[in-house]
Amino acid sequence: MTVIVQNSKMVKISNTMRVRKGSSHTKNLEMKIIKIITGLFITAITLVAAAANAQSPQKNITLESAKAVVAEVVKYAKSVNAPGGAIAVVDNGGNLVYLERLDGTFAAASEVATKKANTSALFKAPSSKLENSINGGRGALITVGHTFLQGGIPIIFEGQVIGAVGVSGSASAQQDEDMANAGAKATLK
Numbered sequence: 001m002t003v004i005v006q007n008s009k010m011v012k013i014s015n016t017m018r019v020r021k022g023s024s025h026t027k028n029l030e031m032k033i034i035k036i037i038t039g040l041f042i043t044a045i046t047l048v049a050a051a052a053n054a055q056s057p058q059k060n061i062t063l064e065s066a067k068a069v070v071a072e073v074v075k076y077a078k079s080v081n082a083p084g085g086a087i088a089v090v091d092n093g094g095n096l097v098y099l100e101r102l103d104g105t106f107a108a109a110s111e112v113a114t115k116k117a118n119t120s121a122l123f124k125a126p127s128s129k130l131e132n133s134i135n136g137g138r139g140a141l142i143t144v145g146h147t148f149l150q151g152g153i154p155i156i157f158e159g160q161v162i163g164a165v166g167v168s169g170s171a172s173a174q175q176d177e178d179m180a181n182a183g184a185k186a187t188l189k
Contacts, residue, residue, distance in 0.1 A: 060091045061155060061163035061188075066098035069155060069165050069183040076182035077102065077170065085170040085179055086113040089155070091163045094118035101169075109169030112147065116176075117166030120152030124161045127152030128177055151176030153184040162188075 061069075066089035073087045084105035089098045094117070101110050119127045128150035134141050141148060150173040152166040165183040167176040 058092060059157060059160050059162045060093075061089065061097055061157075063097060065155075065157075065186075065188045066163070068188060069186045070098060070100050072186040073165065073167060073179050073183035074100070074102065076179055080175070080178070082170040082175055082179065084109070085167050085176070086110040087179070087183065088114040088117045088166045089163060089183075090114065090117040090121050090166070092121055092161055094121045094164075097163065105169040112149070112168035113151070113166040115147035115166065116149055116152030116168060116180075117164040118152075119146040119148060120154050120164035120166065121161065122146065124154055126150075126154070126177070127166070128173075149173065151180055153177070153180040155184050155186075155188075157188050 069089050070087045073085070076082075077085055082102075084102045086099070086101040086105050086109035088096060088110065091097050096114055096117075099110055099114065101107075116127045119130065123130060123146070127148060130141060130146070130148040131150050134148055149168075151168055152164055154161045155163045155165060165180045167179040167183075170176050170179055
């Protein structure tokens with residue numbers, strides 16, 4: 001059926017019927033068209049939502065895996081005679097899962113390590129990448145409210161960021177990052 005709205009007060013429906021605008025037949029036809037369009041829109045939204053849910057579910061780090069990450073960091077720290085370090089592991093949402101502070105580490109290192117890990121998890125990138133962006137002239141990044149300091153590394157498992165590890169309080173920022181990298185390479189189940 002063809003619906004043509006003309007400049008006059010008449011609407012031509014197909015080649016056989018003419019009705020005045022505002023008549024009950026025109027209103028019924030308009031309502032049917034609106035219902036069809038609404039139905040198509042709802043169907044499209046439902047299909048998009050179903051496709052999003054069909055994707056593999058987001059994985060998250062477990063407590064067991066977080067402890068394995070920290071164990072690798074501690075092992076590396078001992079091998080390089082690191083003077084200390086706080087090690088924080090967060091989930092993919094940046095929430096603390098496990099924290100360990102080595103003997104001889106200043107107290108605030110725990111908070112800094114957690115914030116480095118949080119930043120890395122949420123940005124899905126090493127925190128040093130963001131620090132380098134700021135040092136390279138992207139000063140506006142500091143207004144975002146995260147800790148853009150070297151030492152946060154994302155933990156990737158089966159191709160997904162499942163969390164991040166942050167280290168603070170070792171001999172240097174580079175050693176913080178090296179320790180975090182060692183932890184991010186832990187074998188996870």
